[in-house]
Amino acid sequence: MTFAAEAPNVSFSHRHLLGIEGLSRAEITGLLDLSEEASKLSRQIDKKRDDLRGRTLINLFFEASTRTQSSFELAGKRLGADVMNMSVSTSSVQKGETLIDTAVTLNAMRPDLLVVRHHAAGAVQLLSQKVDCSVINAGDGSHEHPTQALLDALTIRRHKGHIDGLVVAICGDILHSRVARSNILLLNTLGARVRVVAPSTLLASGIERLGVEVYTSMWEGLVDADIVMMLRLQRERMASSLVPSQREYFHFFGLDYEKLARAKPDALVMHPGPMNRGVEIDSNVADDPQSVIREQVEMGVAVRMAVLQALARHLPNQ
Amino acid sequence: MNAPNQRAAARHIALVNARLIDPASGLDQLGGLLIIDDRIADLGRHVAAGAIGDAQVVDCGGRVLAPGLIDMMVSAGEPGLEHRETLATASRAAAAGGVTTMVCMPNTEPVIDDVALVDFILRRARDTALVNVHPMAAMTKGLLGQEMTEIGLLRDAGAIAFGNGKTSVANAKVMRNVLAYAKDFGALITHHLEDPTLGEDGVMNEGEVATRLGLRGVPAAAETIMLERDIRLVDLTGGRYHAAQISCRASLDIIRTAKLMGLPVTCGVSINHLTLNENDIGPYRTFFKMKPPLRSEDDRRAMVEGLASGDIDVIVSAHDPRGAEGKRRPFAEAADGAVGLETLLGAALRLYHNGEVELLRLLRVLTANPARLLKLNSGRLAKGAPADLVLIELDTPWVVEPDRLCSKSKNTPFDGARLEGRAVLTLVAGRPVYNYADQE
Numbered sequence: 001m002t003f004a005a006e007a008p009n010v011s012f013s014h015r016h017l018l019g020i021e022g023l024s025r026a027e028i029t030g031l032l033d034l035s036e037e038a039s040k041l042s043r044q045i046d047k048k049r050d051d052l053r054g055r056t057l058i059n060l061f062f063e064a065s066t067r068t069q070s071s072f073e074l075a076g077k078r079l080g081a082d083v084m085n086m087s088v089s090t091s092s093v094q095k096g097e098t099l100i101d102t103a104v105t106l107n108a109m110r111p112d113l114l115v116v117r118h119h120a121a122g123a124v125q126l127l128s129q130k131v132d133c134s135v136i137n138a139g140d141g142s143h144e145h146p147t148q149a150l151l152d153a154l155t156i157r158r159h160k161g162h163i164d165g166l167v168v169a170i171c172g173d174i175l176h177s178r179v180a181r182s183n184i185l186l187l188n189t190l191g192a193r194v195r196v197v198a199p200s201t202l203l204a205s206g207i208e209r210l211g212v213e214v215y216t217s218m219w220e221g222l223v224d225a226d227i228v229m230m231l232r233l234q235r236e237r238m239a240s241s242l243v244p245s246q247r248e249y250f251h252f253f254g255l256d257y258e259k260l261a262r263a264k265p266d267a268l269v270m271h272p273g274p275m276n277r278g279v280e281i282d283s284n285v286a287d288d289p290q291s292v293i294r295e296q297v298e299m300g301v302a303v304r305m306a307v308l309q310a311l312a313r314h315l316p317n318q
Numbered sequence: 319m320n321a322p323n324q325r326a327a328a329r330h331i332a333l334v335n336a337r338l339i340d341p342a343s344g345l346d347q348l349g350g351l352l353i354i355d356d357r358i359a360d361l362g363r364h365v366a367a368g369a370i371g372d373a374q375v376v377d378c379g380g381r382v383l384a385p386g387l388i389d390m391m392v393s394a395g396e397p398g399l400e401h402r403e404t405l406a407t408a409s410r411a412a413a414a415g416g417v418t419t420m421v422c423m424p425n426t427e428p429v430i431d432d433v434a435l436v437d438f439i440l441r442r443a444r445d446t447a448l449v450n451v452h453p454m455a456a457m458t459k460g461l462l463g464q465e466m467t468e469i470g471l472l473r474d475a476g477a478i479a480f481g482n483g484k485t486s487v488a489n490a491k492v493m494r495n496v497l498a499y500a501k502d503f504g505a506l507i508t509h510h511l512e513d514p515t516l517g518e519d520g521v522m523n524e525g526e527v528a529t530r531l532g533l534r535g536v537p538a539a540a541e542t543i544m545l546e547r548d549i550r551l552v553d554l555t556g557g558r559y560h561a562a563q564i565s566c567r568a569s570l571d572i573i574r575t576a577k578l579m580g581l582p583v584t585c586g587v588s589i590n591h592l593t594l595n596e597n598d599i600g601p602y603r604t605f606f607k608m609k610p611p612l613r614s615e616d617d618r619r620a621m622v623e624g625l626a627s628g629d630i631d632v633i634v635s636a637h638d639p640r641g642a643e644g645k646r647r648p649f650a651e652a653a654d655g656a657v658g659l660e661t662l663l664g665a666a667l668r669l670y671h672n673g674e675v676e677l678l679r680l681l682r683v684l685t686a687n688p689a690r691l692l693k694l695n696s697g698r699l700a701k702g703a704p705a706d707l708v709l710i711e712l713d714t715p716w717v718v719e720p721d722r723l724c725s726k727s728k729n730t731p732f733d734g735a736r737l738e739g740r741a742v743l744t745l746v747a748g749r750p751v752y753n754y755a756d757q758e
Contacts, residue, residue: 098646121531121602121648122602122648143531143532144532205524205537206525210526210529210530
């Protein structure tokens with residue numbers, strides 16, 4: 001039995017998923033509809049389908065990741081693919097092999113789908129030019145993380161019923177965040193009002209030109225927000241003089257109940273994970289009923305099944 | 319066109335029926351030019367076929383005859399980087415681009431910070447290069463920005479100017495001392511402008527384009543802070559100073575102010591920053607990654623305005639050969655730099671064809687001005703000057719094909735570009751070193 005037989009037929013004509021940029025509203029909505037079906041499948045006893053039977057999926061991660069990698073692995077397995085995980089940070093790259101050589105080597109093993117995470121912006125696109133299979137960007141530097149934005153949108157849509165007109169506040173380390181960029185692109189395409197909230201040192205130059213309202217105060221930026229999306233702050237940011245200390249950051253930019261009270265009473269709290277409790281988010285807020293952080297993880301598997309399925313339709317059959 | 323052959327070239331050659339352009343004197347008229355041995359012996363209307371005895375005659379067909387181009391910023395690969403370029407291959411590229419004199423950058427391996435290395439470059443150039451080569455020496459040992467090099471001895475050995483490669487001397491005291499000491503020798507100090515801390519994470523111009531691509535930016539302030547500081551130090555010391563490459567509007571304003579103050583300050587701009595901008599990077603095209611980074615379209619326009627107003631003194635190719643191993647990488651990890659010797663003239667002529675800069679001024683910043691800064695006798699059409707010449711066909715359309723470039727490395731940002739106008743004959747010391755007709 002295939003998932004495709006049960007699922008809506010969506011229009012998605014791309015060979016790769018390299019980013020949200022370039023996707024139309026219809027394509028995004030189609031992927032979300034497909035993900036919705038996949039989420040139902042994931043809640044059944046028999047979660048296995050044959051769509052990717054005989055296909056090989058390689059997870060190629062140049063950066064350590066737990067949830068994204070296991071999410072793609074599960075998604076691939078539920079659709080019947082053979083999944084191989086490669087953590088390249090510990091192998092050939094340390095021997096000096098370039099990204100392109102790694103790509104050519106893997107390509108020779110004839111995978112059908114390649115899921116790639118890399119620390120450099122544009123690296124996944126570069127790799128996609130050198131291989132014959134479909135490539136999915138699982139995060140490239142500070143550029144894009146399209147499946148994260150899709151799973152966030154799916155989670156929002158399941159709770160709010162729509163995305164049009166919602167006020168979404170994305171808070172924290174905008175400068176370094178691929179999650180923020182993909183979400184800005186996707187939410188704008190679907191008609192949300194997007195705000196970014198961060199200290200000026202963590203705002204990317206020219207970010208306002210991406211169609212967002214910029215706030216440097218949580219107390220102002222969260223007013224009447226429907227969605228409060230927190231970003232992870234890496235500890236290195238303290239060392240490079242972008243924020244003075246963990247406690248000062250938490251005081252001004254950490255999501256606690258006091259700041260959350262500025263948002264709408266039914267606002268959703270989201271976080272792409274992994275969380276730094278007590279740095280960007282109060283531990284109790286993270287576990288509050290308003291928080292949909294665990295559901296985001298669940299939707300992650302569904303979105304990745306949908307993406308794999310949509311791309312697999314265009315894989316050659318001979 | 320009938321080009322002279324090598325044997326006869328060293329004697330009498332008359333280039334007749336040419337549009338003589340000498341930016342140094344403002345000359346722009348039809349006439350001829352007589353070469354005897356390696357010098358210009360005569361020029362003007364009276365040098366015409368039938369009036370020059372038994373000289374070999376080349377009919378220029380009304381094309382522009384100008385002094386050969388002088389390029390103040392060339393990385394030629396020797397010593398240590400011969401897999402990217404050699405003096406021989408760089409000089410072939412230069413000849414094909416109408417460049418008759420190139421100044422080689424000191425950021426080689428090892429760094430040109432010792433008399434023996436200056437001597438090495440000069441001897442290698444004498445034995446292998448088709449065009450004139452002048453080494454630029456490092457102004458600090460190892461380009462580390464800590465200790466001054468032997469500026470006097472290096473100058474006597476033939477170093478034509480002093481620079482610090484593609485890094486700035488961050489230590490203001492060292493920079494002050496270099497400027498003050500170099501002044502005693504009349505040595506020209508050229509400086510790359512990028513505050514090392516403000517620029518350290520950046521890989522392209524800071525702004526919306528970088529943010530969309532998820533790349534860290536280098537703010538214009540990284541350049542202007544260093545330039546402002548240097549101007550104060552020039553004011554303090556009186557040293558002769560040349561900003562090697564400026565890239566943004568604010569830097570142009572600083573240069574203007576310094577010139578109004580009467581300081582011995584000049585500046586250059588690369589052909590890339592005159593003809594390209596940050597949007598050309600598109601989907602992470604690494605051939606457009608350079609230092610300083612390509613800036614906004616407004617900054618590019620400012621560079622063109624600065625050229626037209628005379629505030630920018632020199633155009634350089636910033637020729638920097640890089641192999642595939644350096645460029646076929648994710649953008650942030652890729653090497654900086656672009657080759658430019660062969661496309662310098664054709665790309666510069668875009669500005670003339672677009673009506674942005676008049677021809678005489680364009681040729682001046684490519685010939686007479688660098689000659690003046692470097693105190694060279696070339697870069698002009700005058701009796702007694704070296705017969706370093708380029709015959710330019712202004713309207714020839716051609717497409718840049720990387721595989722046909724003479725340079726050993728093919729990292730050109732003008733890949734596939736349609737250029738209009740090029741060198742069709744290049745002479746160095748009276749000898750033809752390039753003839754376009756031979757290439758077809």
